[in-house]
Amino acid sequence: MMERNLRKERIGQVVSNKMQKSITVVVERKVKHPIYGKFVRKTTKLTAHDERNDCNIGDIVKLMETRPLSKNKRWRLVEIVEKAK
Template sequence: MNKNKNKKIFFGKVLSIKNKKTIIVLVKILKKHYLYKKFFFKKKKILVHDEYEIAKLNNIVSFISCKPISKKKFWILKDIINNDTKSN
């Protein structure tokens, strides 16, 4: 039986890589207002566990839910979608 069957996959942009084995990811969720039926974005910062520290700043990553790793970390890095790093 597939253990990842009921787990939700999210996508977001890496905001910070300052912590060891932890990245901060910004996730935008499209929602619809219940009364006015207007669409809007909700933003949330999520702490994601990055075991091998492969994510870089401004990368687009996907991550999946897991059992709690610490007080605020419930997510683990799945893979890097887009390397959006630009050199100046």
Template sequence: MKDTVVVEVERYTKHPKYRKYIRSSKRHQAHDPGNAHKVGEKVQIEETRPMSRHKHFKVI
């Protein structure tokens, strides 16, 4: 996976009945030209045209 990073996005949603916040996460593959980012860094991604079968985001 050249020039690709995997970004995990967490979000919190409130359960409609019990009003407890539930954490859910999703992993997106994003285009990172030159592999400029390291493991553990916080990055911003934006949706873009499909670059491959799974890559639909790019790192800003």
């Protein structure tokens, strides 16, 4: 049970739900520029497993790292934090 607590979690916004049982989520992070010191926003697109096809575009979701489920899927949906308006 300890290993499950070490899994990474990310919060992001759903940008695509066209696949069956899969969603694409954009995760934003702030990185300090090595020379100028300014914090720059960087985005990463993650493909996640959505077992019940609950998510819609614009939802804010929480993802958890999991075993590889397909060629690109290494994340799964934990909960929908906020539904799209």
